[in-house]
Amino acid sequence: MVKATKKWWPVFVLPTVAAFMIGFVIPFLEGLYLSFCKFTTINKASWVGISNYVKVFQDAQFWDSLTFTASFTVVSTVLINVLAFAIALALTRGLRGTNLFRTVFFMPNLIGGIVLGYIWNILINCLLSILGQPLIALNTSAGYWGLIVLMCWQQIGYMMIIYIAGLQSIPNDYIEAARIDGATSPQILFKIKIPNVMPSITICMFLTLTNSFKLFDQNLALTGGDPNHATEMLALNIYNNFYARSGAAWKGIGQAKAVIFCIMVITISLIQLRATRSKEVQQ
């Protein structure tokens, strides 16, 4: 049977692989190559070795955006997961209205980043002007916390759904047995529930970490990096190097940053997966 199937590859595999070549492999390899070049278009590129990378590490804005991104990622990952888990715990108690709550909390996740960004831009600006503070375009801390609130609003529902699925898959016997043995509610939470939903925690941590680290649309729409690049995250910084700065040199630097960014995302994913997987318990 395998043999009969094998010669059908032009029908089954070719369309996807050809599109994958055009949409991923070729641009990826070209991107890798261009990070060592000075260029304005792909055809007008001259090899400059690692000087782009050297310039990236000398660029103060790169370090600023990296720090901003890292701090945003840590805070938003912790907040989203803690809050989503708390809501999931509340929604698995069999309360009335659970379905309605679940529906509402999940909804923002379906709305695109650009639209979300502008919705919160309007809301936060209104809040700031009532409080007599400078608007978000001039206000770094409002931009930072605005991004975090927005990210929580968007992602909590999604993570909550995954945590609910995890919590519901814990056999009731475990909890009952623990209760008969005299375990208190916090003990049940930390000794039974959390170890048993470790796979869900892995997934949610992974998703929130990478989503936050790679954030672009929301950043562009909510703050646009204002004031003066202070709320510019890495993805937006790379984008601006490509399209907002004049001078051919910046495209090469942007591409080199993109390669570094890519390596960071891959590293984070690998470390994170390994770290949480090792804490999972066998059921």
Next chain:
Amino acid sequence: MNNKPSLADKILPAFLGALCIVWVYPIIMILFNSLKKETAISTNTAFQLPNAESFAGLENFVNAVMSKGFIDAFVTSLIITVTSVAAILLFCSMCAWYITRVENILTKAIYFSFVFSMVVPFQMLMFTLASTSDMLNLNTPYNIWVIYLGFGAGLAVFMFTGFMKSIPLEIEEAAMIDGCNPFQTYFKIVLPILKPTMISVGILETMWVWNDYLLPYLVLDRKKYSTVPILIQYFKGSFGRVEMGPMMACIILTVLPIIIIYLFCQKHIIKGVVAGAVKG
């Protein structure tokens, strides 16, 4: 279990109810503001309901639809989403079937490249992708699905292969013995079994393509085409005064269909998202 309703069980629903109101408030606020007159919209009164003086009826919506190109953008977004998702579902499921059934070094290599592509951020290839697609004339709403198929193949193939491994081989073997060629086997036997996974993948990819901003912005011929996210970004990004009224009307017109579809297919959407996350 028979626990007595504790104090927490009494307070929690009220608390969650309040949280729900906080959750939907941003959208309600935009809705109210989109009904205000352009002159009445300002940052410090955005929390107020429209009153007799500032109420503009559907003026902003008419404006957004008639003169701001909302319909064009909506249709473009629709074309891109439908063609891309259809292509992804068809071709990626076929590809996934082949690489699970024919196991050799090459198919393994293809599989791992797909998985690798899921982690790579878009910024890594945005510049080169935009020029490649220009070169190959993939910069119209009718052709851009090729790019989406290539860039979105990772997740789709990954999810399909995950499910494919659980289908018993015997059914397909029986079909082949009865004289089906692989093409017929796939479409008559495998595809119907795949339906639940198709729905999950379809929902995830639709959410991605419909909301995507940067890829169409860089790839599409911007003078001729714009999608809904591009249009909304354009309100703010263009020079001069931002027309808040039509912009908020556009936001409502974008969000409303999503919410309506969501309320009707909630079960499928939530299931699809969980399936995608658990496998991812």
